[in-house]
Amino acid sequence: MSILEVRNFTKSFGDTPVLKGIDFSMEKGETLAIIGSSGSGKTTLLRCLNFLETPDTGKMYVNGDLLFDAEDKSHTSDEAIRKKRLHFGLVFQNFNLFPQYTVLENLCLAPKLLAKERPDFKAHKKEVLAEIEENAKDLLLQVGLSDKMSAYPCQLSGGQQQRVAIARALALSPDILCFDEPTSALDPELTVEVLNVLRSLAKKHLTMVVVTHEMAFASEVADRVLFMDEGVVAFDGKSELAFGADCPCARLRSFLGSIAK
Amino acid sequence: MNFLDITLDLLSGFGISCLLFCLTLLFAIPLGLLFSFCTMSKHRFIKAPAKVFVWIIRGIPLMLFIFVIYYLPGLIGGASVNIFNTIDREITVAMGASQLMWHGRFLAVLIAFVINYACYFSEIFRGGIESISKGQYEAGQVLGLTKSQIFFKVVLKQVVKRIVPSMSNEIITLVKDTALANAIAIPEIIKCAKDMASTQALIWPIFYTAAFYLLFVGGLTLLFGFVEKKLSYFRG
Numbered sequence: 001m002s003i004l005e006v007r008n009f010t011k012s013f014g015d016t017p018v019l020k021g022i023d024f025s026m027e028k029g030e031t032l033a034i035i036g037s038s039g040s041g042k043t044t045l046l047r048c049l050n051f052l053e054t055p056d057t058g059k060m061y062v063n064g065d066l067l068f069d070a071e072d073k074s075h076t077s078d079e080a081i082r083k084k085r086l087h088f089g090l091v092f093q094n095f096n097l098f099p100q101y102t103v104l105e106n107l108c109l110a111p112k113l114l115a116k117e118r119p120d121f122k123a124h125k126k127e128v129l130a131e132i133e134e135n136a137k138d139l140l141l142q143v144g145l146s147d148k149m150s151a152y153p154c155q156l157s158g159g160q161q162q163r164v165a166i167a168r169a170l171a172l173s174p175d176i177l178c179f180d181e182p183t184s185a186l187d188p189e190l191t192v193e194v195l196n197v198l199r200s201l202a203k204k205h206l207t208m209v210v211v212t213h214e215m216a217f218a219s220e221v222a223d224r225v226l227f228m229d230e231g232v233v234a235f236d237g238k239s240e241l242a243f244g245a246d247c248p249c250a251r252l253r254s255f256l257g258s259i260a261k
Numbered sequence: 262m263n264f265l266d267i268t269l270d271l272l273s274g275f276g277i278s279c280l281l282f283c284l285t286l287l288f289a290i291p292l293g294l295l296f297s298f299c300t301m302s303k304h305r306f307i308k309a310p311a312k313v314f315v316w317i318i319r320g321i322p323l324m325l326f327i328f329v330i331y332y333l334p335g336l337i338g339g340a341s342v343n344i345f346n347t348i349d350r351e352i353t354v355a356m357g358a359s360q361l362m363w364h365g366r367f368l369a370v371l372i373a374f375v376i377n378y379a380c381y382f383s384e385i386f387r388g389g390i391e392s393i394s395k396g397q398y399e400a401g402q403v404l405g406l407t408k409s410q411i412f413f414k415v416v417l418k419q420v421v422k423r424i425v426p427s428m429s430n431e432i433i434t435l436v437k438d439t440a441l442a443n444a445i446a447i448p449e450i451i452k453c454a455k456d457m458a459s460t461q462a463l464i465w466p467i468f469y470t471a472a473f474y475l476l477f478v479g480g481l482t483l484l485f486g487f488v489e490k491k492l493s494y495f496r497g
């Protein structure tokens with residue numbers, strides 16, 4: 001069973017169609033790279049997965065359960081959406097850390113607030129909160145920032161901020177973690193440290209969707225590539241095939257060619 | 262009257278000024294927040310009236326608005342007596358005081374001040390809230406926070422940091438605006454000094470009142486400096 005199945009997502013902004021019928025599915029543990037030229041709708045697709053935009057038509061299944069159906073307007077309350085979006089995590093291009101909180105607090109804020117909603121929270125308050133902090137520290141270790149635990153975001157480099165943002169998303173253990181050009185706001189030398197974190201996550205078989213312009217990274221780390229062109233999926237296949245010489249999709253070949261120049 | 266008596270007399274007037282100041286802040290800040298949400302509402306029927314209301318209140322002199330509040334209930338109710346004056350008379354009788362009490366008129370001034378300052382604050386709050394990047398809200402959303410959690414746990418402190426300078430300006434203006442209460446003869450500090458001038462031919466207490474304002478505003482300035490410093494640990 002696929003962990004994620006997207007059927008016929010369409011989305012227009014005003015009169016401009018941005019997504020024109022997107023279909024794809026993902027297996028658990030897979031790393032999917034989404035590539036495509038600027039304006040092809042990559043960000044919009046990620047935002048739809050994370051319920052930041054509502055597709056005009058289409059359905060989405062997670063673990064076989066119908067999570068979103070554009071026809072069915074009965075489960076669109078803020079509260080219902082809030083629960084559903086926890087299946088996904090999103091790492092933004094410009095990090096969006098909370099500036100007034102330390103690194104550790106950034107990681108713990110959402111898990112602590114969510115824990116408070118659990119019926120057994122009052123009885124095990126101490127243990128639950130301690131567990132959340134332990135988990136957060138563990139994640140900081142994974143992204144190599146244990147020593148920055150009590151720093152504020154403004155005291156970190158862009159690459160460090162992005163690694164914190166990744167750890168913050170991981171702290172909620174989403175089923176699928178989405179990245180929107182996680183390195184495009186970074187200097188080249190800082191890009192490496194963030195890509196290394198993504199590499200290690202891929203090795204651990206976290207299910208990831210990565211929108212990226214780093215073709216070398218996509219071909220190395222991604223299991224599969226989705227090439228978007230003007231709101232449709234023009235190519236969906238193994239990354240060896242996508243980046244190989246015998247790629248069957250002419251538009252993808254010319255896209256890769258134009259980037260290589 | 263010696264210097265000490267005059268100081269004490271003015272101090273009692275300044276007490277009323279301070280009371281007006283504190284109560285105005287206490288009510289105008291939450292009301293201003295409510296107004297700012299109304300002016301940012303997605304619903305036309307909330308947003309448009311709120312915007313017009315804020316425009317009117319900010320557009321007319323506070324002095325005029327005090328008179329409006331003071332006279333309006335009588336006009337609408339058709340009663341020839343002013344309800345605020347009625348309250349004053351009843352309190353005077355109830356307390357057996359020799360002088361007419363001022364609590365009813367104080368209420369009128371307080372209402373005018375609260376509404377007026379809520380409108381000014383609402384514009385400051387709106388500016389602060391709208392200056393927070395959309396990314397902060399979206400980051401909160403994707404982390405499963407509720408709307409109110411996003412506002413109180415993520416956005417609010419950043420807004421406070423951004424609006425401290427303009428709020429401190431407005432609050433210092435409020436200190437000085439309390440003098441307008443004397444338009445309907447509330448014995449705030451300047452009224453006290455003016456009374457001394459007319460009953461005892463003493464002019465200098467009028468100038469002396471400046472010391473009270475300056476000290477109070479000085480204290481506030483230190484306080485705002487402290488708050489700004491407290492919030493300087495983060496950039497955002």
Ligand SMILES: Nc1ncnc2c1ncn2[C@@H]1O[C@H](COP(=O)(O)OP(=O)(O)OP(=O)(O)O)[C@@H](O)[C@H]1O
Pocket residue numbers: 013018036037038039040041042043044045
């Ligand atoms: N909120 C919006 N309102 C109107 N138009 C929008 C909105 N968001 C995106 N668009 C339009 O949708 C199109 C696709 O945008 P999108 O951000 O999804 O592209 P992208 O593939 O992520 O591009 P890039 O590689 O530059 O990030 C663009 O033409 C953009 O102008």
Ligand SMILES: [Mg+2]
Pocket residue numbers: 042043044180181
């Ligand atoms: Mg984009």
